[in-house]
Structure formats: structure tokens, C-alpha cells
Amino acid sequence: MNHWIDIAYMLSAGAFIFGIKQLSxxxxxxxxxxxxxxxxxxxxxxxxxxxxxxxxQWIVVGVVAGSVIGALAARLIAMTSMPEMVALFNGxxxxxxxxxxxxxxxxxxxxxxxxxxxVLISVFIGALTFTGSLIAWGKLSxxxxxxxxxxxxxxxxxxxxxxxxxGVAIAFCLGGGANATFFYAILGVALLLGVLTTxxxxxxxxxxxxxLLNSYSGLAACATGFVLRNNVLxxxxxxxxxxxxxxxxxxxxxxxxxxxxxxxxxxxxxxASKKQDQIEGEVKxxxxxxxxxxxxxxxxxxxxxxxxxxxxxxxHAVHELGEILEANGAQVQYAIHPVAGRMPGHMNVLLxxxxxxxxxxxxxxxxxxxxxxxDVCLIIGANDIVNPAAAEDPTSPIHGMPIIEAHxxxxxxxxxxxxxxxxxxxxxxxxxxxxxxxxxxxxxxTLQGLVAEFKG
Amino acid sequence: xxxxxxxxxxxxxxxxxxxxxxLISKVPSTLHTPLMSGSNxxxxxxxxxxxxxxxxxxxxxxxxWLGLAALIAATINVVGGYLVTDRMLEMxxxxxxxx
Numbered sequence: 001m002n003h004w005i006d007i008a009y010m011l012s013a014g015a016f017i018f019g020i021k022q023l024s025x026x027x028x029x030x031x032x033x034x035x036x037x038x039x040x041x042x043x044x045x046x047x048x049x050x051x052x053x054x055x056x057q058w059i060v061v062g063v064v065a066g067s068v069i070g071a072l073a074a075r076l077i078a079m080t081s082m083p084e085m086v087a088l089f090n091g092x093x094x095x096x097x098x099x100x101x102x103x104x105x106x107x108x109x110x111x112x113x114x115x116x117x118x119v120l121i122s123v124f125i126g127a128l129t130f131t132g133s134l135i136a137w138g139k140l141s142x143x144x145x146x147x148x149x150x151x152x153x154x155x156x157x158x159x160x161x162x163x164x165x166x167g168v169a170i171a172f173c174l175g176g177g178a179n180a181t182f183f184y185a186i187l188g189v190a191l192l193l194g195v196l197t198t199x200x201x202x203x204x205x206x207x208x209x210x211x212l213l214n215s216y217s218g219l220a221a222c223a224t225g226f227v228l229r230n231n232v233l234x235x236x237x238x239x240x241x242x243x244x245x246x247x248x249x250x251x252x253x254x255x256x257x258x259x260x261x262x263x264x265x266x267x268x269x270x271x272a273s274k275k276q277d278q279i280e281g282e283v284k285x286x287x288x289x290x291x292x293x294x295x296x297x298x299x300x301x302x303x304x305x306x307x308x309x310x311x312x313x314x315x316h317a318v319h320e321l322g323e324i325l326e327a328n329g330a331q332v333q334y335a336i337h338p339v340a341g342r343m344p345g346h347m348n349v350l351l352x353x354x355x356x357x358x359x360x361x362x363x364x365x366x367x368x369x370x371x372x373x374x375d376v377c378l379i380i381g382a383n384d385i386v387n388p389a390a391a392e393d394p395t396s397p398i399h400g401m402p403i404i405e406a407h408x409x410x411x412x413x414x415x416x417x418x419x420x421x422x423x424x425x426x427x428x429x430x431x432x433x434x435x436x437x438x439x440x441x442x443x444x445x446t447l448q449g450l451v452a453e454f455k456g
Numbered sequence: 457x458x459x460x461x462x463x464x465x466x467x468x469x470x471x472x473x474x475x476x477x478x479l480i481s482k483v484p485s486t487l488h489t490p491l492m493s494g495s496n497x498x499x500x501x502x503x504x505x506x507x508x509x510x511x512x513x514x515x516x517x518x519x520x521w522l523g524l525a526a527l528i529a530a531t532i533n534v535v536g537g538y539l540v541t542d543r544m545l546e547m548x549x550x551x552x553x554x555x
Contacts, residue, residue: 013472016498016501017475017479019494020476020480020495020498021479023483023487023490023491024479024482024487025484025487026484026486029487029490029545030542030545030548032494033490033494033545034542036494036538037538037542040498040538043503043504047504047507047508052508052512053507053508053512053513054511054512055511055512055513056511058520059507059510059511059527061524062506062523062524062527063531066527066528066530066531066532066534066535067531067535069528069532069536070531070532070535070539071536071539073536073540074536074537074540074543075539075543077540079544082493082540082544085493086489086493086496086540089497089532089537090496092532092533092536093499093500093502093533093537095525095529096502096505096526096527097502097505099506099522099525099526100502100505100506100526100530103509103522104509106516106518106519106522107514107519211492214492217499218498220499220502221500221501221502222469224502225465225505226465227505229465230504231464231465231468232501232504233501233502233504234468234469235469236472236498236501237501238469238472238473238476239472239473239476239495240476240495240496240498240499241476242472242473242474242475242477243476243477243479243480243495244492244495245477246476246480246481247488247492250485336485338485344485344488344489344491344492345486345487345488345491345492346489348485348487348488348489349544349547352486352547352548358486358548363485
């Protein structure tokens with residue numbers, strides 16, 4: 001019987017691997033996700049046949065409760081709230097791994113050092129993922145301030161806590177895993193560290209932290225696999241762990257910063273912007289009517305969306321304007337920066353929701369060489385990712401970050417609520433350029449105003 | 457036997473990690489969000505351990521509550537993760553049909 005279980009687990013792992021592979025193309029992605037969920041169902045059914053399961057009452061309660069909560073959350077959530085939803089699901093994965101390892105340790109305590117070490121690693125990563133994700137959720141949903149939260153001695157405190165955990169963990173393992181106080185101390189500090197390591201991360205660095213937490217949730221499952229000596233958990237956990245790390249790297253690269261810098265620098269706090277020189281020049285506002293005249297004459301339009309588009313829920317209005325411009329004979333492209341928004345691929349999901357064909361979405365590397373041929377570059381709620389200071393001003397805190405070179409377009413229209421600086425806390429040199437015009441107001445209302453101009 | 461099993465698990469760990477790196481680096485940035493929520497649903501595989509924990513029939517009440525809580529959390533992760541990914545991918549698919 002046990003062999004059959006292992007063979008079924010192997011099939012599940014295969015389904016996950018091919019499922020992820022199919023996720024690499026929009027045409028097969030949905031099938032891939034269904035394949036992967038079939039693999040999960042198989043793993044669940046096979047586990048239920050295990051002779052170790054004696055009591056089904058609690059299982060029914062748990063599965064029904066979890067399914068109802070999960071399904072409702074997945075159905076009801078608005079697409080603009082996707083980042084915080086993903087953070088919450090991540091957190092529940094981490095919590096599950098933590099609890100499973102804790103329960104395994106309680107039910108069958110072992111005096112063996114390695115076994116206890118795996119329990120501690122699993123509990124530690126799981127707890128870190130859980131509270132870290134909760135903080136990320138709070139920041140993304142606006143329930144906590146998005147600015148980095150810094151206090152004196154933050155880094156030494158974290159270091160001290162980590163060293164403390166390592167010391168207590170060694171003592172716990174050497175003591176045969178019998179000391180419950182040590183165990184709870186590690187659990188508590190891990191929960192605390194999840195909070196402490198996430199609060200200094202600012203809003204626009206969230207894509208990195210979401211990807212990293214995703215990786216943690218995989219590693220937690222993997223560690224739990226070692227605790228339970230279960231191969232499917234190890235395979236799957238390490239797959240997810242690796243995928244999260246790759247995504248984290250891609251996000252860091254898109255900001256030209258190291259992971260260490262994202263995690264520890266408190267980037268975007270007020271102190272980071274002190275060195276900035278005052279930018280010379282003048283901001284030139286533009287009205288909806290004048291923007292309409294510019295757009296009407298444009299043959300080539302590039303739209304650069306940012307987090308502001310998500311906040312204003314302007315994606316449908318963006319698409320409507322895009323279609324009108326196309327009907328008017330213009331070529332419309334949507335230039336997507338890899339870290340635009342609050343999670344990897346955030347803008348893509350929103351534009352997909354609004355039915356923008358993905359052929360019109362172009363990556364930064366593709367749009368920059370042709371930016372000079374663009375008549376009007378329409379910037380909707382994006383800021384730091386189009387700041388030319390990143391390329392031109394060596395003293396800028398974001399110097400070296402790859403940007404969408406909007407300033408090279410013939411005319412740049414910046415849609416913005418106010419002159420407030422972007423996440424990095426620095427003025428945007430783009431707004432002061434000769435070819436820039438500022439279109440102030442709520443992005444959605446402004447876009448609807450433009451659409452009305454075209455129709456009227 | 458125990459050591460053999462552990463070496464085998466490490467072996468599996470290493471190979472899957474390499475495979476994970478290879479698979480993901482080919483995913484286009486358009487699909488990064490569904491990829492993340494999809495792989496997050498997969499990490500809900502901890503549900504396998506949660507089922508064993510919740511169904512152990514133990515008399516220890518803390519153990520039972522831990523098992524139940526683990527199962528609820530893992531099920532939320534799995535069901536919610538797959539459904540939300542499907543919802544997103546459906547939007548990507550729609551325009552594909554239009555073409």
C-alpha cells in the first residue's frame with residue numbers, strides 16, 4: 001500500500017512540474033493551473049487512504065471551513081486588491097507548515113538531533129512567513145502605513161534575535177528536544193522576526209518582498225517534508241522555494257538593487273532623500289481639452305501605468321481611451337516596468353482584467369529603443385520608474401535603476417493627483433522637462449474626461 | 457535505512473530546486489502574478505501533512521487543535537490559491553480567443 005502512495009505522490013509532483021511549465025505561456029497557462037490542481041487533489045485523496053488517519057471528523061471540519069473561506073476570498077476579491085490577497089494566501093501556507101511541524105513534534109517527540117533541527121527550521125520559516133505576510137498584507141491594503149518603519153537599533157536587534165534563535169536552537173537539539181520553553185521561545189521570536197523584518201520595507205519594494213515571502217512559504221513546506229520524511233512535500237516545497245527566489249532576483253535586478261539593500265536599507269524613508277539637489281525648471285500644467293488635441297493628432301501613443309492606476313482603479317478607462325485612440329489611427333502600446341505596482345506582474349493583471357490585448361503590452365527593453373518615435377507618452381500614476389534622474393543624476397538615490405525612458409518621447413503627459421513625490425521620496429526630474437505637461441486630477445476621472453472629449 | 461532516506465530526500469531537494477530555477481526563468485513577466493499565486497497554491501502541499509495531523513485521532517487536545525488549524529490554513533491556501541489563479545488566467549485567456 002505504501003508504495004502506491006509514493007507512486008501517486010510522484011504523479012502529483014509531475015503534475016506540479018508540468019503545470020508550472022505550462023504557466024510560461026498565456027495560451028497554456030490556464031490548463032497548467034488546472035493540471036497542477038489535479039495533482040494536488042490526487043495527493044489529498046491518496047493521503048486520505050493512509051492507514052495513519054483514524055479520525056475523519058476533524059478532517060471534514062477543517063476541509064469544509066478552509067474551502068469555504070478560500071473560495072469566498074478568491075471569488076470576492078477585486079483585481080486591484082490582488083497583491084494583499086496573494087500575501088494572505090502566502091501567510092496561510094506558512095502558518096500551515098508551522099503548525100504541521102509543531103504538531104508532529106508534539107505527537108511523536110524525537111530525541112534525535114537532526115529531526116529536531118528540521119522541526120525548528122520548519123517552525124521558524126513557517127512562523128516568519130506567517131507574520132511577515134500579515135504585515136505585507138497590512139501595508140498593501142493600506143491598513144498599515146506603506147512607508148518604511150524604522151527605529152534606532154533595528155538592525156542590531158534583528159541580528160541579536162537571529163543569533164539568539166541559533167543559540168537556543170542548538171541547545172534545544174543537544175538537549176534531545178525535550179525543553180518546551182526553548183521551543184516556544186524560538187516560535188515566539190520567529191513570529192516577532194517576521195514583523196520586524198517586514199516593517200522596514202516600503203510600499204514600492206513590495207514586489208520583492210511578496211516574491212520573497214512566496215519563496216519562504218515553499219521552503220517552509222520543504223522543511224516540513226523533512227520533518228515528516230515525505231518526498232512530495234520536499235519536491236514541491238523546493239520547487240516553489242526556487243521559483244520565489246528567481247522572481248525575487250528578477251525584481252531586484254529591475255531596481256538595480258541587491259536583496260540586502262531592499263531588506264535592510266529602509267529605502268524610501270525621509271532620510272534617503274536629503275542629498276537630493278533642487279531640480280531647476282518649471283512645472284507646466286495642461287488641461288483635459290489640450291490633452292485631447294495632442295492625443296487626437298498623435299500617431300503613436302505609449303501608455304506607462306504605475307501604482308496610481310491601481311489606486312484609481314483606472315484600468316478600464318485606460319483601455320477605453322486606448323481603443324478610441326486606435327480607432328483614431330494611432331498605434332497604442334502599454335509599456336510595463338517590471339516593478340510597476342505592488343507585486344510582480346501587477347500592471348499586466350489589471351490591464352488583462354480590462355481586456356487590453358497582451359500583444360499591446362511591451363516590456364521596458366522593447367519600448368526604450370523606439371521611445372523617440374512616440375508622439376505622446378501618457379504616464380498614469382507612475383513616478384520613480386520614469387524618473388530620468390535614475391539615468392542622469394549620479395547623486396540620486398535611485399541612480400542606476402533601469403527606467404522607461406518616457407522623457408525621450410516627443411510629448412509627455414503625466415497624470416497625477418498632486419505634486420507629491422513618489423515612493424522614493426524624491427522629486428521627479430521628468431515633471432520639469434521642456435516636453436512634459438502635468439495633467440492633475442484623479443486618473444480615472446481624467447481618462448473618462450478624455451474619452452468624453454473624443455466622443456463629443 | 458534512516459540515513460539512506462535522508463540522503464534520498466536531500467537528493468530530491470537538490471534536483472527539484474534546480475528544476476524550479478530552470479522552469480521559472482522562462483516565464484514571461486506578463487504572467488508573473490499568476491505564476492506567483494499558482495506556485496503559492498502549490499506550496500499548500502503542506503495540506504498532506506495537515507491531513508495526517510488532523511486525522512491522527514490523538515487524545516492530546518493541543519495536538520488536535522494544531523492539526524485542525526493547520527488543515528484550515530492549508531485548505532485556504534490550496535483552494536483560494538488555485539481559484540484566484542484560475543480567475544486571473546481566465547482574463548488572460550479571453551483575449552487570446554478574440555484574436
